[in-house]
Every structure is written in C-alpha cells, then in structure tokens.
Amino acid sequence: MAKTVIKVENLIKTFGNRRVLDGINLEVYEGETFVIMGGSGCGKSTLLRHLIGAIKPDSGEVRIKDKDITQLDTHGMDEIKKRFGMLFQSSALLDSLSVEENVSLPLKEHTKLAPDIIKIMVKMKLGLVGLRGFENHMPSELSGGMKKRVGLARAIAMDPDIVFYDEPSAGLDPVVTAVIDKLMIDLSKKLLITSVVVTHDMNSVFRIADRIAMLHKGKILQIGTKEEIKNSTNPIVQQFIAGDVEGPIQFLTKGDDYLEHLTQ
Amino acid sequence: MISFIEQIGAFFRRPFEKALGELRLFLQVIYWIFVGPFVRKPFSWRSTANQMAFSGVHSVIIVFFVALFTGIVLAMQSAYQLVQFGVKSLVATLVAVSMARELGPVFTALVVAGRVGSAITAEISSMKVNEQIEALDTMAINPVRFLAVPRFLGLLVMMPCLTILADVMGMLGGFIIGYFSLKINPGLYMNMTVKFLLLKDIYTGLFKSMIFGVIIAIVGCYEGLNASGGAEGVGRSTTVSVVSSFILIILADCLLTGIFYFLNI
Numbered sequence: 351m352a353k354t355v356i357k358v359e360n361l362i363k364t365f366g367n368r369r370v371l372d373g374i375n376l377e378v379y380e381g382e383t384f385v386i387m388g389g390s391g392c393g394k395s396t397l398l399r400h401l402i403g404a405i406k407p408d409s410g411e412v413r414i415k416d417k418d419i420t421q422l423d424t425h426g427m428d429e430i431k432k433r434f435g436m437l438f439q440s441s442a443l444l445d446s447l448s449v450e451e452n453v454s455l456p457l458k459e460h461t462k463l464a465p466d467i468i469k470i471m472v473k474m475k476l477g478l479v480g481l482r483g484f485e486n487h488m489p490s491e492l493s494g495g496m497k498k499r500v501g502l503a504r505a506i507a508m509d510p511d512i513v514f515y516d517e518p519s520a521g522l523d524p525v526v527t528a529v530i531d532k533l534m535i536d537l538s539k540k541l542l543i544t545s546v547v548v549t550h551d552m553n554s555v556f557r558i559a560d561r562i563a564m565l566h567k568g569k570i571l572q573i574g575t576k577e578e579i580k581n582s583t584n585p586i587v588q589q590f591i592a593g594d595v596e597g598p599i600q601f602l603t604k605g606d607d608y609l610e611h612l613t614q
Numbered sequence: 615m616i617s618f619i620e621q622i623g624a625f626f627r628r629p630f631e632k633a634l635g636e637l638r639l640f641l642q643v644i645y646w647i648f649v650g651p652f653v654r655k656p657f658s659w660r661s662t663a664n665q666m667a668f669s670g671v672h673s674v675i676i677v678f679f680v681a682l683f684t685g686i687v688l689a690m691q692s693a694y695q696l697v698q699f700g701v702k703s704l705v706a707t708l709v710a711v712s713m714a715r716e717l718g719p720v721f722t723a724l725v726v727a728g729r730v731g732s733a734i735t736a737e738i739s740s741m742k743v744n745e746q747i748e749a750l751d752t753m754a755i756n757p758v759r760f761l762a763v764p765r766f767l768g769l770l771v772m773m774p775c776l777t778i779l780a781d782v783m784g785m786l787g788g789f790i791i792g793y794f795s796l797k798i799n800p801g802l803y804m805n806m807t808v809k810f811l812l813l814k815d816i817y818t819g820l821f822k823s824m825i826f827g828v829i830i831a832i833v834g835c836y837e838g839l840n841a842s843g844g845a846e847g848v849g850r851s852t853t854v855s856v857v858s859s860f861i862l863i864i865l866a867d868c869l870l871t872g873i874f875y876f877l878n879i
Contacts, residue, residue, distance in 0.1 A: 402752050425654075431754035442749035444741070456753045459655070504753075 352379035355512060355544045356401065361410035363396060370396045371407070372568035383538055383545040385555050388565035389590065389599060394548045397565065398516055401546060402436060403427050414512070432460055434512040435505030439520050441497040443489040443504070449476070450485035453504045460508065475503040478540075479533055495526035502533060506541065513537070515547040519554050531557045552591055556580070564590065566599075632858075636836045639758065643766050643832070646759040655759065662764040669730040669765070670772030674779065680725050681780035684717055685709055685787020693796055702796050706806035709788030714815040715874075718780040719773075720867055723826035726773065727859040731834040734765050735855035738838025739848045747839065762835040766828070773827030774820040781819065818874050825870065826863050833859045 356378040363371040370393045378384045388394045399405045400412055403419045411418050414430055422430065443452045453472045457463060463471070476482055479499040489497055498518065505513050515534065519527040531554045538545050549555060555562060562579045564571045564587050572584055582588060589597030646657055692708045738761055741747050750757050785807060792798040837855035841847045873879075 404748060404751065428754040431752055434752075436749070436752045438745045438749055440745050442745040444746055444749075445744075446737070455755070459753070459755050 352381065354378070355380050355415060356546065357411075357413040358397075358401070359411040359413070361397070361400060361412065362408045363393075363400065363405065364408055370568050371400070374410070374565075374568075374570055376563055376570060376573060378544060378546055379561075380544055381538070381542050382560040383534070383547060383558050385547045385549060385559040385562045386565055387548075387550055387552075387555055387562060387590070389550065392565045393568045394550075394565050395516065398514060398546070398548045402434070402514055403430065432456075432508060433510055434514065435508065435510040436514040437498065437501050437505045437516065437518055439517040441489075441494075441501035443497055443500055445489055447489075448485065449481070449487050449489070449492070449500050452489070452500060453507050456504065456507045471507070472503075475507055476500075478506070478537070479503045480529075495522050495529065498522065498526075498530055499533065502530075502537075506537060506543070509541070510543065512544045512546065515545065515549070517549055517551075518547065519549060519551040524553070527551065527554055528557070530554075534558055552593070566590075632836070635840065636832050639762065639836050639839070640828070640832050642758045643762050643835075646756070646763045647767070650759060655756075657759050657763040657767075661760075662767045665764045665768030666772055668733075669726065669768045670775055673726055673729055673772075673776055676725055676729060677722055677776050677780050678783055680721055681713070681718065681783035682787045684721055684780075685713060685784030685789075686791055687787075688712060688717065688784070689788040689791035690795075693791065697796075702792075703798055703802055703806050705792055705796060706788060706798065706803045707810040709792075710785050710807040710811040711815055713784035713788075714781050714811060714819045716819070716867075716871070718784055719777045719819045719823040719826060720863065722773065722776045722780045722823060723830065723863045724860060726769070726776065726827075727830045727863060728856055730769065731830040731859045732852050732856050734831070734834035735838040735841075735852045736848060738835060739841030739851045742839060742841045743844055743847055757839060758835075762831070762839070765835060766831040769827035769831040770824055773823040773830075777820055777823040781816070814879060818870075818879060822867065822870050825866055829862045829866060830859050833862065 354377045356376075358374050358376045361371050361374040362369070374397060376384075386394050386397060396405065400407055400420075401414075403412075403422070407420055410420070412420055414434075417426075417430065419427060419430055443449075444455070447455065450469075450472050453475055454468050457468045457471060461468075472485065473482070476484060479502050481496065481499055481503065484492070484496070484500075489500070492500065518530050518534065522530065534545060534547070535558055537543055545558075547558060556576055559576055561573065561575055563573045564579065564582075564584075566586055572579065572582055572587055574582070579587060580591070582591075586598045589599055646654075651657065688709050689705050693702055693705050696702050696704050696708070738747075741761075747757050750760060789800075789803055792803045793800055834855050837851040837858070841851040843850070
C-alpha cells in the first residue's frame with residue numbers, strides 16, 4: 351500500500367447559502383497522478399484552493415503529509431507551500447519579469463544558492479519542459495502553450511513533492527494539450543512527483559490519470575482507477591465521459607416549469 | 615428615524631471599511647520594513663531602487679513643468695495685487711513661501727498620484743485579476759513584502775526629492791516674471807527670497823510630501839490588491855485609486871496645515 355500524501359476528510363465549504371463542497375473525502379497516494387474531474391461549477395476549483403491552503407473550510411480537515419493545513423498559521427503554511435508547486439490555469443507568470451526571472455523567483459526567494467547555481471538550475475528546468483534558449487523572453491512574447499510550460503518549469507523549480515495543476519489544457523489546441531500531458535507524465539515518473547490535476551478534458555484525463563475522482567454538485571460521486579471510471583455504472587459519470595446532452599445532468603430548460611418561470 | 619440613521623451608516627460603511635483596510639496594509643508594510651527583515655525575510659533593495667527610478671526619476675520632467683508654470687502664475691497673480699500697494703518686491707517672498715509650504719508639495723503629490731499611483735494600481739490589479747498575486751502566495755512569497763514595500767519606500771524617498779525640485783522650479787518661475795515683467799532687480803529678488811524663507815517653511819513642506827507619498831503608495835497598493843472583475847475591474851480600481859488619493863491628499867494637507875498653523879510651526 352502506497353503512502354498517503356494528501357488526505358481530505360469531511361470537507362465542507364459554503365459561500366453565502368450555497369454549499370459548494372459538501373463532505374469531501376479523498377486520499378492521494380505518493381507518486382500517483384490523481385485527477386479531479388467534474389462539470390463547470392461543481393466545486394473542483396474550490397476543492398483545489400482548499401488543497402493549496404488558499405481558502406479555509408467551514409469544517410473538515412486537509413492533511414498534507416499528516417499536517418492539517420487548515421490549522422496552520424501563515425508561517426507554517428509557507429513551509430508547506432515551499433514543498434509543492436502549482437500550475438495555474440492562466441499560467442500566472444509575472445508579466446514584468448523575463449522567463450528566467452520567473453522560474454528563478456522561488457529559488458531566489460527561498461534558498462541561499464549562488465546566482466550562478468540558480469542560473470544553471472533554471473536552464474535545467476527549462477530544458478525539462480523543452481524551452482531551452484528562451485531565458486530572456488518576456489511572457490508577452492510567448493504563446494499560451496509556451497507560457498504553460500514556463501509555468502510548469504516554475505512549479506517544479508523547488509523540486510517539489512506535490513504539483514497541483516489547475517485545468518492544464520484550458521485554452522490549448524489538442525497537440526499542445528498532448529505535449530503538456532506528456533510532460534506531466536514524464537515529470538511525475540522522472541522526478542517522482544505526486545500530481546493532483548483538476549480538469550474536465552476527458553482525453554487528457556484518460557492519458558494521465560492513475561486514479562480519478564468524479565465531483566458533482568459538491569460531492570464525490572466515485573473514486574477509482576481509469577478502468578473503474580470508464581466502466582462505471584453511474585449514469586452521471588457515464589454522461590460526463592461521453593459528453594451527452596441527454597442524461598441526469600440537465601442544463602436545458604425542462605418543459606414542466608418553463609411557462610411558470612417565464613411568467614413569474 | 616432609525617432607517618435614516620441606518621442609511622447614513624450604510625453610506626459611510628464602505629469608506630470606513632476601506633480606511634480600515636488601508637490602515638491594515640500600512641501596518642503590514644511597516645512590519646515588513648522594520649520587523650520582517652529580522653524575523654522573516656528581507657524585502658528587495660533592487661526592486662526598491664527600480665521603484666525609485668520609476669516614481670522619482672521618471673516624474674522629474676512633468677514636475678519640472680508643473681512647478682515652473684505654477685510659479686509663473688503665482689507671481690503674476692500676486693503682482694496684480696501687490697503692485698497696487700507698491701510692494702512688488704514682496705512677490706519674491708510670497709512665491710517662495712507659498713511654493714515651499716503649500717504648492718510645491720501638494721502639486722507634486724497630485725501629479726505623482728496621477729502618474730505613479732495610477733500605474734501602481736493598474737499593475738497590481740492586473741496581476742490580481744490574472745491569478746499572479748495568488749501565484750505569489752502559493753510560492754510562499756508575501757505580496758505585501760514583494761510588491762507593496764518597494765513601492766512604498768520608493769515614494770517615501772522620492773516625494774521629498776521631487777518636492778525640492780518643485781520648490782526651486784516654482785521660485786525660478788517667479789523670478790522669470792519678477793525680472794522680465796516686474797523689473798525687480800535680480801539681486802533684490804534673491805535677497806527677498808532668502809531673507810524671508812525660513813528653514814521650517816521648507817521642512818514642513820517636505821514632511822507633508824512624505825505623508826502624501828505614503829498616501830499614494832498605500833491607496834495605490836490597496837486598490838490594486840483588492841481589485842476584482844477582470845479588465846473592467848482594473849480600470850475601475852485605477853480610477854478609484856486616483857480619486858481617493860486626491861481626496862486624501864487634500865484632506866491630509868488641510869489637517870497638517872492646520873496643525874502647523876495653530877502650533878505655530
């Protein structure tokens with residue numbers, strides 16, 4: 351049995367009177383790629399923000415390496431943050447800094463390494479994501495896919511144990527998405543990184559995932575391996591995988607209360 | 615009656631919350647300058663120097679022109695009155711004292727609020743709406759230390775420098791009118807300037823300008839860090855930043871001038 355790196359217990363979060371997360375329980379094991387999938391507005395981004403400590407829950411625990419991060423102060427949280435990396439949906443590179451400065455930022459801030467060493471480390475990380483020679487480019491000169499790769503290089507700059515990915519394929523074409531997916535697989539195999547990925551791109555889910563959690567309306571419907579999810583008997587999971595309009599997940603207005611809704 | 619009071623309360627609630635937030639940000643900045651470097655992590659001197667260049671050096675030309683023309687206008691307007699009393703040489707004194715005590719610091723602050731305060735808010739708020747602030751946070755880099763402290767120090771140091779420039783330029787503007795139009799003897803003009811301009815006139819002005827610098831930096835960073843709502847939010851917070859800086863600068867000016875006047879400083 352692999353070691354548990356992240357353990358979420360009974361996580362509940364309410365915004366206003368809307369319960370966004372309704373009793374989430376999950377475990378992520380060391381070295382695996384764990385995908386959280388679900389429709390827009392199902393709470394998956396909120397769940398990710400709890401995992402990185404950006405939001406405090408109403409109740410429940412988020413344990414990273416046996417430390418309950420919901421109880422930590424800023425200083426303790428900073429120490430945890432140094433052990434993980436995060437790739438943002440919009441890459442979130444600092445516009446005013448060059449590629450090299452972006453990737454070296456966590457190293458400069460958190461280590462006492464000499465500038466020469468940092469320079470070499472940045473080159474290595476950029477090499478890992480296939481962007482050798484782009485050190486002096488500014489983020490505005492890069493395409494969306496390149497920015498994502500720089501963001502990934504920055505996320506792994508500190509040699510983290512865990513990397514979080516927020517919609518890594520958002521806004522990218524299928525080929526670039528495949529490239530990013532391959533990078534994610536490579537990194538987790540080469541550097542033995544535990545990955546937690548939030549996405550709704552089914553192609554990449556089945557490419558990268560070791561295990562998958564399906565989130566729906568703030569609850570986890572099912573957790574399982576790729577095969578278990580593919581062969582799921584849950585109609586919601588099946589509709590989501592197939593991308594059908596008809597099914598238990600309803601978006602289009604139903605006939606019954608439509609007239610009532612219009613005339614109200 | 616109660617609902618009327620409630621309405622007044624609701625009207626003042628947002629400005630009050632803002633003031634509280636700005637005060638909290640100010641205290642955080644002070645913490646990161648004086649305490650943070652010893653118990654946590656130092657701020658970056660390099661980025662502070664960059665901010666000094668941006669807020670100070672690049673504002674020189676605009677401050678130069680604004681102050682020069684203010685001095686010219688002030689000389690002409692005061693000459694219009696003083697000539698009637700036959701004491702046109704007092705133009706020199708009037709221009710020097712009003713530039714040093716009032717117009718130098720205030721006009722510089724308004725120019726810098728428009729040029730630098732807006733740029734600070736626009737930059738930080740666009741970072742905020744593009745997840746960059748959140749990214750700093752997840753990298754365990756405190757946004758106040760990383761972004762607000764260099765801007766705060768930059769303005770705190772450069773505002774007095776720009777104000778000295780404005781004072782000198784304003785007096786030069788006055789001199790131009792005094793010499794070419796009022797035909798005041800240049801030696802007399804300078805003598806009248808130096809004789810009646812006291813050291814306290816200059817340092818009260820410089821003290822004011824430092825307070826204005828604090829206001830511009832804190833309001834600019836606060837509005838930036840609390841922006842929301844995409845590109846529209848960036849524009850909105852930039853406008854709010856400049857408008858509230860202007861109001862706070864004038865309020866602080868009134869308060870400080872009152873203190874100096876009644877304490878006879």
